[in-house]
Structures are given as structure tokens and as C-alpha cells.
Amino acid sequence: MATDSLAVKPARAPIPEPSAWDRLRVNRNWLGAWFMMPAMAFLVLFLAYPLGLGMWMSLTDMRIGRGGSFIGFENYVYLLDDRDFLRATGFTLVYTFIASIFKFSIGLYLAVLLNNNMPFKALIRAVVLIPFIVPTVLSAVAFWWIFDTQFSIFTWLLQKWGILEKNQLINWLGDPLLAQGSVIFANIWRGIPFIAITLLAGLQTVSPSLYEAATLDGASKWQMFRFVTYPLLTPIIAVVMTFSVLFTFTDFQLIWAMTRGGPVNATHLMATLSYQRGILGGRLGEGAAIATAMVPFLLAAIMISWFGLQRRKWQQGENND
Amino acid sequence: MASVGIRDVKKSFGATPIIHGVNIDIQDGEFVILVGPSGCGKSTLLRMIAGLENITAGDIMIGDRVVNNVPPKERDIAMVFQNYALYPHMTVADNMAFSMKLRGAPKDEIKTRVDKAAKILSLSPLLERYPRQLSGGQRQRVAMGRAIVRDPQVFLFDEPLSNLDAKLRVQMRTEIKELHQRLKTTTVYVTHDQIEAMTMADKIVVMHDGIVEQIGAPLELYDRPANLFVAGFIGSPAMNFIKGKIDGSGFHADGGFNLPIAGAPAGSSGKSAVYGLRPEAIRLDGAGLEARVHVVEPMGSETQVVADIGGQNITCVFRERIQAKPGEVIRVSPDAKLTHLFDGDSGKRMAA
Ligand SMILES: Nc1ncnc2c1ncn2[C@@H]1O[C@H](COP(=O)(O)OP(=O)(O)OP(=O)(O)O)[C@@H](O)[C@H]1O
Numbered sequence: 001m002a003t004d005s006l007a008v009k010p011a012r013a014p015i016p017e018p019s020a021w022d023r024l025r026v027n028r029n030w031l032g033a034w035f036m037m038p039a040m041a042f043l044v045l046f047l048a049y050p051l052g053l054g055m056w057m058s059l060t061d062m063r064i065g066r067g068g069s070f071i072g073f074e075n076y077v078y079l080l081d082d083r084d085f086l087r088a089t090g091f092t093l094v095y096t097f098i099a100s101i102f103k104f105s106i107g108l109y110l111a112v113l114l115n116n117n118m119p120f121k122a123l124i125r126a127v128v129l130i131p132f133i134v135p136t137v138l139s140a141v142a143f144w145w146i147f148d149t150q151f152s153i154f155t156w157l158l159q160k161w162g163i164l165e166k167n168q169l170i171n172w173l174g175d176p177l178l179a180q181g182s183v184i185f186a187n188i189w190r191g192i193p194f195i196a197i198t199l200l201a202g203l204q205t206v207s208p209s210l211y212e213a214a215t216l217d218g219a220s221k222w223q224m225f226r227f228v229t230y231p232l233l234t235p236i237i238a239v240v241m242t243f244s245v246l247f248t249f250t251d252f253q254l255i256w257a258m259t260r261g262g263p264v265n266a267t268h269l270m271a272t273l274s275y276q277r278g279i280l281g282g283r284l285g286e287g288a289a290i291a292t293a294m295v296p297f298l299l300a301a302i303m304i305s306w307f308g309l310q311r312r313k314w315q316q317g318e319n320n321d
Numbered sequence: 322m323a324s325v326g327i328r329d330v331k332k333s334f335g336a337t338p339i340i341h342g343v344n345i346d347i348q349d350g351e352f353v354i355l356v357g358p359s360g361c362g363k364s365t366l367l368r369m370i371a372g373l374e375n376i377t378a379g380d381i382m383i384g385d386r387v388v389n390n391v392p393p394k395e396r397d398i399a400m401v402f403q404n405y406a407l408y409p410h411m412t413v414a415d416n417m418a419f420s421m422k423l424r425g426a427p428k429d430e431i432k433t434r435v436d437k438a439a440k441i442l443s444l445s446p447l448l449e450r451y452p453r454q455l456s457g458g459q460r461q462r463v464a465m466g467r468a469i470v471r472d473p474q475v476f477l478f479d480e481p482l483s484n485l486d487a488k489l490r491v492q493m494r495t496e497i498k499e500l501h502q503r504l505k506t507t508t509v510y511v512t513h514d515q516i517e518a519m520t521m522a523d524k525i526v527v528m529h530d531g532i533v534e535q536i537g538a539p540l541e542l543y544d545r546p547a548n549l550f551v552a553g554f555i556g557s558p559a560m561n562f563i564k565g566k567i568d569g570s571g572f573h574a575d576g577g578f579n580l581p582i583a584g585a586p587a588g589s590s591g592k593s594a595v596y597g598l599r600p601e602a603i604r605l606d607g608a609g610l611e612a613r614v615h616v617v618e619p620m621g622s623e624t625q626v627v628a629d630i631g632g633q634n635i636t637c638v639f640r641e642r643i644q645a646k647p648g649e650v651i652r653v654s655p656d657a658k659l660t661h662l663f664d665g666d667s668g669k670r671m672a673a
């Protein structure tokens with residue numbers, strides 16, 4: 001038998017114990033760490049350093065042209081009593097929340113619509129992308145006109161439809177509540193393409209035979225969406241909504257170009273307020289404190305999506321199809 | 322359970338006709354296999370039965386109801402797709418229960434039906450797994466389980482075994498066959514593998530370029546192929562074809578040798594014809610034709626030899642183990658009773 005012949009084989013020289021260096025050399029984690037070094041260096045230089053500096057500045061009374069001295073949490077304490085800051089924080093949350101919900105629902109709806117077969121499919125998809133391609137400042141200027149008191153197309157339409165009296169005007173960007181609504185509207189308009197196109201890409205990865213199987217199983221169009229499309233899309237939804245929430249929360253350009261935070265600071269987001277106080281107002285320490293105050297919110301958003309992003313159970317296991 | 326009727330069915334994609342008038346009658350409880358080369362329209366026909374593809378002309382009946390305009394979910398059929406089309410985000414149990422859930426069946430009824438199907442297919446230990454966590458054969462069984470739970474009038478299978486390895490395929494072949502004997506549900510099964518067709522079918526439909534070439538029981542197709550296409554398609558290794566002329570009560574090949582025939586149809590002497598000779602109908606015979614050996618392929622149970630007879634390569638299969646080397650000459654002769662004759666012009670079988 002084979003085992004017998006194995007047994008009588010003379011013993012070979014024993015394999016030497018691998019040295020610590022040998023083990024390190026073939027250790028994949030160690031190697032992986034080395035490969036990560038360049039990226040780490042970039043991140044430290046361009047992300048961690050500015051972030052750290054900003055946080056440090058928020059603990060000083062630094063002004064433009066004058067180095068500050070450490071004042072502990074004085075800036076934060078001051079901000080907690082500052083009505084404009086509290087208002088900006090509240091509005092940033094509302095802005096992010098409302099805009100994200102609308103962007104998500106309309107984006108998803110558009111994606112499903114665009115995923116159907118229809119004439120001029122490529123053209124229509126390209127058209128949907130337009131708000132995304134136009135530079136933010138340019139579209140903001142367009143919105144500025146759209147919401148202009150004198151020349152607003154909405155006012156004109158409302159007059160046409162007889163909802164407004166002739167010559168009755170609406171001060172879109174002059175009234176705090178209307179201005180808030182207007183900038184949210186502009187943000188939604190601008191954010192939809194990103195979500196629609198990303199979700200469309202996700203939809204196209206769903207195998208058509210799943211829909212055929214569902215058809216034979218007796219699913220209606222809605223049930224197909226609810227039980228097949230939507231669950232298969234959740235991983236992509238988690239990614240795209242994380243990005244969308246982060247971008248919306250830190251929005252600056254649109255507000256700055258449309259309202260500069262006015263009227264009476266009603267449309268200030270934390271980012272615009274920070275810029276106004278820190279750069280325009282010269283109080284760098286206070287501006288940095290406002291910016292730093294965004295971090296906990298962003299971290300919370302990232303934490304939530306981190307759990308959303310975890311590979312779902314059905315995505316695990318080997319992929320051999 | 323129900324019979325299925327396909328009457329003069331035609332299908333065009335845009336202006337391209339794909340299926341040119343097909344007639345098939347499938348009895349209640351029958352296991353029918355559609356077989357044919359790639360692109361001949363098998364899947365298209367199956368999808369028309371399922372209602373996933375509309376019908377350009379003709380009628381499809383399930384039971385005695387014309388279903389041309391009946392939506393898929395009301396046809397009471399279940400289909401197993403080539404790629405299984407399992408819902409990746411549902412467990413095996415949920416995959417199988419999905420159709421019943423949509424129908425709003427009570428929970429305990431769903432559970433009993435799923436459990437029963439799982440037991441039949443030995444899937445019970447896998448019910449909580451996701452499709453990703455299954456092997457190819459297990460996925461295939463889940464796809465069948467999904468169909469069984471529905472308890473449909475008709476099962477449709479589209480090449481369900483083509484993704485499996487050779488051994489598993491043989492095993493699943495038996496399992497599907499057993500399943501059918503147990504459930505006795507009318508089944509239409511598509512494959513391009515003629516061995517699958519021969520081993521599983523009650524009735525085989527050979528298709529080619531959108532038409533039906535022949536319908537019959539497996540051995541009927543093997544013993545009496547209606548034309549050259551069926552003769553060449555059914556049987557492995559494929560039948561040898563030798564061109565020549567009928568010469569009295571024999572056959573004179575263009576290669577200059579004579580072959581025996583079982584009997585020529587009256588008045589056919591002198592007509593050009595094709596002589597069909599299955600590899601397994603050739604015997605070693607010391608007084609036979611000279612054949613120069615090209616290739617010898619020992620298969621274990623039999624030996625396959627490709628040899629040159631009168632300038633034409635002929636495949637032979639022998640039960641004996643033969644030791645011939647390439648270049649050597651062996652002597653063989655056909656078993657006259659097992660030969661076929663086809664018309665030289667139309668390719669149709671000539672009645673003996
Ligand atoms: N949606 C379609 N549009 C246009 N032509 C199609 C479409 N679907 C199938 N065809 C054509 O119809 C013919 C038959 O296709 P079908 O899928 O029925 O072949 P098949 O017999 O199932 O082949 P296979 O064994 O490769 O699966 C092919 O020539 C194919 O190109």
C-alpha cells in the first residue's frame with residue numbers, strides 16, 4: 001500500500017523555522033499597509049491636516065491678519081447663544097432633509113421611467129443629465145432670475161392661470177419662507193440627475209429574467225417594483241443617498257449665488273454662515289467653530305449609511321454566476 | 322394538468338420571421354422535449370407558450386382554452402429559466418413561496434406547500450439560505466421547487482441543465498424524470514442536447530430553422546428518421562451519410578463501392594440517394610469493405626474508429642476492443658437491416 005512506502009522513506013532534512021522577517025515578508029497585512037502609504041500620505045496632507053487646523057482654529061480667537069490665542073470653547077459657547085447660528089443649523093437640517101427626500105423620490109421615479117423602453121431613449125437620458133452638467137453658479141444665476149420679483153416665470157405663470165391678479169408680484173427671494181422654499185427647490189432640481197442616473201445604472205444591472213420570473217409568478221407592476229426592483233436596488237440607494245446627504249448638508253455655491261444667506265439670514269446654511277463670519281467678517285476662529293460644528297452631523301450621517309451600506313446577507317457568499 | 326396545442330404558430334421579430342408555422346399536440350401529462358440546433362426558435366416557442374412573447378399568427382391552447390391573449394399569470398404555467406432567475410435577495414423558502422404570497426395564500430398553506438416541495442427535491446436543509454450560497458445544482462433544484470409549489474397545469478423548462486457539469490447533468494436528468502413520473506404534470510422541455518432528449522422524453526419535437534422536422538417517440542426518431550436533418554441530429558456519434566445511387570437491390574456509392582440495403586422502394590433503381598449508416602450499425606467482418614483507420618478512440622465500453630472507406634471518412638463504433646493502429650486496414654460491413662435511405666434531392670426518407 002501507499003502508506004507503507006511512505007513510512008519507510010528516509011527522513012529529509014527538517015524545514016528550518018521561518019524567521020520573523022520571513023513571516024513579515026509574506027504577511028499580506030504588512031504588504032497591504034505599505035501599499036496604502038501613498039494614499040494615506042495624501043489624506044493626511046490634504047484632509048487630516050486642514051481638518052485638524054480648522055478644529056484648532058475654532059478653539060482660538062484668531063482673526064485675519066492676527067494670530068489668535070487659545071480660548072477653549074468660548075467660540076462654541078458664544079455660538080450656542082447666537083440666534084443666527086442656531087437658525088442656520090436648523091435650516092441646514094431642514095434643507096438637507098426635505099431636499100433629500102424629494103431628490104430621492106423623484107430621482108427613483110425618473111430612473112424607473114427611463115429604464116423602460118421608449119423612443120429617443122438616449123436623448124431623454126442625456127436631457128435628464130443637464131442640471132448636473134451646468135455649473136452650479138450658472139444654474140444658480142438662472143434660478144435667481146426664475147425667482148426674480150419682477151421677471152419670475154413662476155409669477156408670470158401664476159398670473160396667466162389667474163391664480164394671481166395681474167401686476168400682483170411675489171417677492172420670492174425677499175420673503176424668508178419663500179426664499180427658503182426657493183433655494184430648496186433649486187437644490188432639488190440640481191440634485192435629481194445624479195440620483196436618477198446612478199439608480200438607472202443600478203436598475204440596468206437587474207437581470208430581465210427576474211422580471212419575467214416575477215411576471216409568471218403573477219406579480220403586478222407595483223409588486224414587481226416593491227418586491228424585486230426596490231430590494232435589489234437598496235445597496236445602490238444607500239451609496240447614492242449618503243453622497244447626496246453629504247453634498248446637500250455642506251452645500252455652499254447655490255445659496256451663495258442665489259441669496260448670500262438672506263433675507264435676514266433666513267437661508268444661511270452652516271457652510272455659508274461660516275464663510276461669512278470667518279472670511280468676510282474676518283473672525284476666523286468663530287468661522288472655524290461653525291464649520292467644525294458640522295462635523296458631528298456629518299459623522300452621524302456617515303454612521304447611519306455605514307450600517308445601510310453593510311453588505312446585506314443575500315449579497316454574501318461566493319459569487320459564481 | 323392540461324394538454325397543450327400549438328396550431329400553425331408563427332413568430333416574427335420585426336420583419337424577420339423566426340418561426341414559420343409550427344404544429345404540435347401535447348397530451349395531458351406528457352413529457353415533450355423540443356430539441357434542435359442553437360437559434361432554431363425553441364426558446365421563442367417556449368416563451369410564447371408562457372406568454373412572455375406575443376404570437377404573430379396561429380393559436381396556442383392550454384386545455385381547450387386559446388391563450389393567445391391571456392396574460393402569463395393567468396395561464397397557470399410555471400417556467401424554469403436557463404439561468405434559474407432566482408430572486409437573489411430572498412431565501413430559498415421565500416423564492417419558492419413568492420408566487421403564493423402574491424396570490425395572498427394563507428401562511429400555513431404556503432408553509433406546507435413549500436415544505437412538501439423542499440422535501441421532494443431534498444432542499445429542506447437549505448430553506449434559509451440565499452441563492453448565492455448554493456451550488457449550481459442546488460439552485461437548479463430551487464428553480465424547480467419554485468415551479469412545483471405553484472402546482473401549475475404545465476411546466477416549461479428552458480435548458481435547465483446547460484449550466485451544470487456533465488456528472489450533475491446526468492444526475493439531474495434522472496431527478497427531473499422521476500419528478501415527472503411522480504407529479505405527472507404536462508411538461509415542455511427545451512434542450513439542444515439530443516442525449517437529454519433521447520433519455521427523458523415521451524415525445525421529441527425536432528426543430529430546425531423555425532420549422533418542425535419530425536415529432537415522435539425517442540426510438541422512433543432514432544429508428545426511422547424522417548429526413549437527413551433528423552437522421553444527422555439524433556444519435557451520437559452522428560450517422561454517416563454516403564452519397565450514391567440505388568442499384569437494383571443494393572446501393573452503389575459514389576466512392577466506387579457497394580453497400581447492402583434492407584430493400585429498395587419499387588422503381589427506385591438508378592435514382593440518386595443518400596445512404597445513412599449509424600456508427601453502431603457497422604460490424605467487423607473479414608469479408609467486408611476495406612477501411613483504412615485514421616483515428617482510434619477507446620471509450621472503455623466501446624471503441625470508436627474513424628476510417629476511410631472509398632475516400633470518405635466513416636465513423637464506426639465497435640463493442641469489441643480493437644488494436645488497430647492508424648494507417649492499418651480493417652474490414653467492416655454494415656448491418657443491412659439497420660441502414661437508412663434518403664432521397665438524393667429532397668433529403669426525405671425513402672420507404673423501404
Ligand atoms: N428579441 C429578439 N429580437 C430579434 N430576434 C430574436 C429575439 N429573440 C430571439 N431572436 C432570434 O430568434 C431566433 C431563435 O431564437 P431562440 O432564442 O428561440 O433560439 P433557441 O432555439 O432557443 O437557441 P438556443 O439553443 O441557442 O437557446 C434566433 O435567430 C434569434 O436571433
Ligand SMILES: [Mg+2]
Pocket residue numbers: 363364365479480
Ligand atoms: Mg434558447
